[in-house]
Amino acid sequence: MGLALTQRTHCRFAADIFTEGLMLLARSINPSAPTLFHAPLSPYAKSYKPPRGHPTPAPLPYMIDTAPKKLEWTLYPELRAGIRFAETRLSDLICQNDCQALEFKTYGKNFITSHGFSPDAFVQMAFQAAYYGLYGRTECTYEPAMTKAFLHGRTEAIRTVQPHTVDFVRTFFSEAPPAQKVAALRKACQGHVNLTKECSKGLGQDRCARRRSIALGPVPRSRRLTLAA
Numbered sequence: 001m002g003l004a005l006t007q008r009t010h011c012r013f014a015a016d017i018f019t020e021g022l023m024l025l026a027r028s029i030n031p032s033a034p035t036l037f038h039a040p041l042s043p044y045a046k047s048y049k050p051p052r053g054h055p056t057p058a059p060l061p062y063m064i065d066t067a068p069k070k071l072e073w074t075l076y077p078e079l080r081a082g083i084r085f086a087e088t089r090l091s092d093l094i095c096q097n098d099c100q101a102l103e104f105k106t107y108g109k110n111f112i113t114s115h116g117f118s119p120d121a122f123v124q125m126a127f128q129a130a131y132y133g134l135y136g137r138t139e140c141t142y143e144p145a146m147t148k149a150f151l152h153g154r155t156e157a158i159r160t161v162q163p164h165t166v167d168f169v170r171t172f173f174s175e176a177p178p179a180q181k182v183a184a185l186r187k188a189c190q191g192h193v194n195l196t197k198e199c200s201k202g203l204g205q206d207r208c209a210r211r212r213s214i215a216l217g218p219v220p221r222s223r224r225l226t227l228a229a
Contacts, residue, residue, distance in 0.1 A: 009154070120196070121189035124160050125168060132169040145199035156199035157206035164191040 016036055026033035028047040041048050043057040044064055050056055075083070112119045124143060132138055141160040147153030168188035172181050198204060 117186070117189050118193045121192035122185075124192055125165065125185060125188050128160065128165055129169050129172050133173060138166055138169060145196055145204065147200060147202055149200065150202060153202075156202065156204040158192075158196055158199050158204065159206070160192065162188075162191055162195065164188045 020036045023033055023035050024047055027035070027041075031049045031051075043050070044060060109119045112122045124141075128138060128141070138161050143158040143160055144155040145158045147156055164184075165188050168184040171184040176184075195204075
């Protein structure tokens with residue numbers, strides 16, 4: 001059974017382990033130092049100090065070795081073949097991607113904000129316009145929104161492609177006058193800003209739908225169209 005973790009979860013886990021390591025060092029000097037993890041420390045840990053009035057635990061009849069050790073895997077021929085094929089597949093996928101860095105110097109944040117646009121929304125609309133100009137269509141796009149206003153908040157999914165986004169890209173590549181194109185851009189950017197605020201408040205459609213499905217179970221087929229509407 002696999003476990004999918006977001007990048008934010010990995011970073012928080014690493015930060016907590018690092019912080020707890022510092023706290024562990026502090027508790028070796030001062031036992032009353034705080035901790036991130038409230039599970040009691042093992043009496044056989046090196047940094048354990050019994051509370052006042054409590055006896056020191058008797059030593060174990062065997063030694064506990066907590067030193068990290070290299071994991072040794074027993075690989076059968078079938079596993080080796082599967083790993084080799086997976087490595088080839090991964091290499092093919094990597095070679096299908098190309099990454100280049102572009103430093104855009106024509107204008108930046110100050111120019112965008114001086115015209116009343118959100119820099120993030122402006123760039124997101126630029127992505128949509130560029131893709132539509134190349135392929136003549138829009139695709140489902142994901143942008144993460146931070147929910148750090150909540151305790152242990154993770155991310156919410158901002159779905160950039162909305163009706164106002166599609167209206168903007170179609171207007172941008174039409175024969176409409178420049179003023180109409182700018183108006184469509186302004187409407188699309190404002191819609192993206194509003195959607196970002198909703199997602200930051202935990203009101204995005206992705207996580208809400210997932211939380212509902214976990215709490216209430218799957219939606220009956222007879223009600224799916226009603227809920228979707």
